[in-house]
Amino acid sequence: MMGTIQHFSHGHTLYERKYADIWRCIICKQPIIASESHFDCSQCWHNIHKICAEFPEHINNSLHLHPLSLRRSSFESSIRCFYCDKSFTEEEYAYTCKDECAFYMHAKCGSIPQPTIISSYTTGDGEDDDDDFVQFSCHQHPMALVVELGDGSDEEDINLGKKCIACQLPWSYPAYSCTSLSCPNFFHKSCVDKLPREVQHPFHSHKPLSLQISKLQSCDLCCKKDCRLIFSCREIGCTFKIGTECAFLDTIVNCRSHDHLLCLVEGASCDDFKCDGCQKSYKELDNHATFEIQLTRSFLFRCMECNFNLHFICGPLPSTIKYKYHIHNLTLLDSVVEDNCHEYYCDVCEEERNSDFRVYSCSNCQYVAHIHCLIPQIMKLIKGVNDISNDVELWALGENRWKWDIGIDEKDYNNNTQKETVRDLMNYLTQEEKEKLLQPWTLWGHNFSYRRNLYDHYKNANSRFHQLGSIEDFETISEFFQRFDSSVRDDFDYELLFYTPKEGIEIEEKYLRQKVREVDGKYKVPNTLAPILKTLLDSYGGDLGGYSWLSPAMRSVTATLLLIVIDQMCRTKIEDVTWDDLKKWLFYLYVIYRIAHFKVYPDLWELGELRRNFIRKYWTFKVIRLKQVYTNLIDEKVEYLKAESKRLEENREKFKKIDINGFLRTTALPRKKMAIDEDFSVSIASELKHKTAGDSFFEFLDKRFS
Structure with missing residues (x-):
């Protein structure tokens, strides 16, 4: 007996039918094939597969922390299904x-x-415990516990290349292995x-993380x-997720040049990460x-x-x-160059x-180690293994x-309830002071268009040299090496001098959020x-000087800008400096000079x-x-051309x-029996060469072989 349903996708009653006409299901957009059970509306063209009609309107799915609702949507081509990663039809x-x-x-x-790792136990014959198997809900076959390698060492070869369903790590004992010989899980x-x-x-x-089996995902750590x-986190709006390998990382270290704690991740996949x-x-680095x-x-x-x-x-x-094979302590250095030689060991x-x-x-002898x-010694100190003291100072590159030692106890600083940040200092600035940073070209008495037009002129004049890249540009390369005279240098000089970014002076977010520390009673900096x-103050007699009328906030902000430029210069090797780096650094130094006169x-x-000097060194x-x-x-x-020439000569x-x-x-098929002598190909070639333009190829063949 055919049934009826009232489906949430439609306002009319739907009737169960079977007939040969081909329709398309409103839910999955797939055809309803002949004689397939489906529901349709007697008043309009609304058809649903019977199986699609049974999909619940609301579900909870372990792949997502919020309830899901079945809705009709217009999907962009870039949107894909979270489970199968395939696109949607219109x-x-x-x-x-439901939470958008x-x-x-x-x-x-x-x-x-959805799979879980909940298991149920079944017994083979009810008597021997060795026959017990485990049935996991995320796997279709029973699994047997393998505690150790059997008598035959072939098991190692069989398990080679297998990866655990959960953690994706290689086989190791003990493990639950699938009882099906054809299944590697x-x-x-x-x-x-x-x-x-x-x-x-x-x-x-802010919240514990919940264990879940998912489709393949990337660990955030x-x-x-x-x-x-x-x-993964189950809180609304939080997408934090980590693999099981990273769930119990406990090596947390302090980095002086960063305002947050760092985690030492072992087994990271980070080749694309740019090191700060x-x-x-x-x-x-691979190239070096x-x-x-x-x-x-x-x-x-x-x-x-x-x-x-x-x-x-x-x-x-x-x-x-301390290295056991050397009598003295070893000190961490950013670089060691010995005797101006070019080979170091x-x-x-x-x-x-x-x-x-x-x-x-x-420091006592010329002993250097990678x-x-x-x-092993580094890890023991960082982790404090075997009661080895981890009070040794940790230094990052450049620190x-x-x-x-800036005269403030670190504990007092960290316990300070005052949470003043660089962003607070920016908010303390007057509107006039803010405009000097947002529109710094006014410090020269210029408008933006005037300076930008000059910059664009010299940038265009120099563009042929900035874009050198192919050996096909040999004429430009020759010109570059032969005509790098005072006029060319002047063009580069003016390009640097008139560089003017539209956004003015900016401070990166990583500095804006930092708490400020007061140094020498005059400056509050990140x-x-x-x-x-502190190092600069010691070099300049304890004072950077500057205009006396600067407000405390403006003095601190301009000092922060100066320190940012110096920090970036120190972190960039000479061979890695780009023309854009030079433009930005010089522009900031000019603005700082105009505002503060340090x-x-x-x-x-x-x-x-x-x-x-920048120009000379850079070029x-x-x-x-x-x-x-x-x-x-x-x-x-x-x-390459020599090899190509040799290949062509051989050919x-x-x-x-x-x-x-x-x-x-072997291939000629003349209409009449004829002798093919040694001059046959010569005569063919001669006729092809001297045939009249009016003859078609067919006419030529007809004359030649008829």
């Missing part, structure tokens, strides 16, 4: 989040029972027996993309020293609050270390080292050049930049000399790099040896 029904999260699932995908016993259902993570303190078992210390990614970073590239110092990252070799490492492994990387060195050669200011650069003439290094790069490119091109000789007559004897 006006398709889908399960969407950007979460979408196909109706059929939403109806699939298994669970580590620890993944299902010991993992808690909730964890509290130091980078997610180590950035691995193949996590199926994750801990050396300003490079591992992919960029693959060997020296291989053993540490999976370690990462990471701040989850603001996506701040440091390579292990650039991160907060013990400032001193590690005294631990006796392998070559790159002088650009940090090392541990002995960072990666001392990893040892500044004076960190905590991480205070040591730089005695770091006492007059405009000295700033002009600094600008011209000196660029010329050296260009000559080396283009020489290598030309050498590679010459070698030419092969073509000369081809037996054309033999080919014609």
Whole structure:
């Protein structure tokens, strides 16, 4: 008996039918094939598969923390189903989040029972415990507990390459292994027996994280993309999620040059991350020293609050270390260059080292060690293993050049209830002071259009030199090397001088949010930049000087801007400086001079000399790099053309040896029986060459063979 339903997608009663006409289901947008049970409306064209009609209007799904509702939506091409990662058809029904999260699932995908690691136990014959199996709800076959390797060592080969369903790590004992010989799936016993259902993570303190099995996702901490078992936040608006490997990380360290704690992540996938210390990614470092970073590239110092990252070799490492095979303590140094030679070696492994990387060195003798050669000792100090004191100071790249003793007890500073930030200082500025930062070109008595037009003119004049890149631009390259005279240098000088960003002067968010520290009673600057200011004050007699009429807030803001520029200059190696870096740094220094007149650069003439020195240094290094790069490119091109020429000569000789007559004897099909002599191909070629333009190819063949 045919039934009727009242479906939430339609206002009329729907009737169950079977007939041969082909319709399209309103829910899944798929055809309703002939004789397939479905529901339709007798008053309008509303058809639904019977199975689609049974999808509930509201569901809870373990892949999302909020309730989902089945709705019809107009989907953009970029929106994909969270479960199957396939796109939606136009006006398709889908399960969407009731709290307006950007979460979408196909109706059929939403109806699939989601896996959990809840297990039920079954017994093979009811008598022997060895026959017990475990049936997990996320796996279709029973699984047997394998505690240790059996008598046959073939098991190791069988399990090679397998990955745990939950943590995606390789096989290890004990494990629950699928009883089906054709199924490679298994669970580590620890993944299902010991993992808690909730964890509290130091980078997610406001709510515990819940354990869930999901589709493959990326861990927010180590950035691995193949996590199926994750801990995620169930709070509205929070998308924090981590893999099980990162759920119990407890190595948290303090970094002086960053305002948040850092977590030491082991086993990270971070080749694309730009290190905030050396300003490079591992992919960029690969071109310089693959060997020296291989053993540490999976370690990462990471701040989850603001996506701040440091390579292990650039991160907060013990400032001193004791190595059992050397009598003296070793000190962490950012770089060691010995005797102006070009080859440097590690005294631990006796392998070559790159002088650009940090090392541990002995101050009493010429003993130098790679960072990666001392990893066990470094880890013990960072983690405080075996009661080894972790009171040793940790230094990140570049921190040892500044004076960190600024006369304030760190505990008193951290316990200070006053939470004044750089953003507060910006709010203290008057409207006139703010306009000097937002429209700094007025400090020169100019308007924006005037300065920008001058800048654009000189930028365009220099563009042919800035865009050098291909050896096909050889004429421009030659001009660059031969005509780099005073007029060309003047064009570059004016491009730097008139650079004017439309946004004016800006302070990055990572500084705006920082609490300020008072230094020398006159300046309030971000905590991480205070040591730089202390070092400057010691160099200039305890005072930067400046205009006496500056307000305390403006004095602190301009001092902060100066420290930011100095910090960026110190973190960028000469060979990595870009033309855009120079423009920004000089522009900021000019504005700081105009506003504050700090005695770091006492007059405009000295700033002009600094600008011209920037140009000389920048182009000196660029010329050296260009000559080396283009020489290598030309050498590679010459070698390629030589190989190509040799290949063509060999092909030419092969073509000369081809037996054309033999080919014609086997393929020619004359209408009349005729002899094919040695001059046959010659006569063909002659006739082709001298045939009249009016003849068609068919007419030529007809004349030749008829």
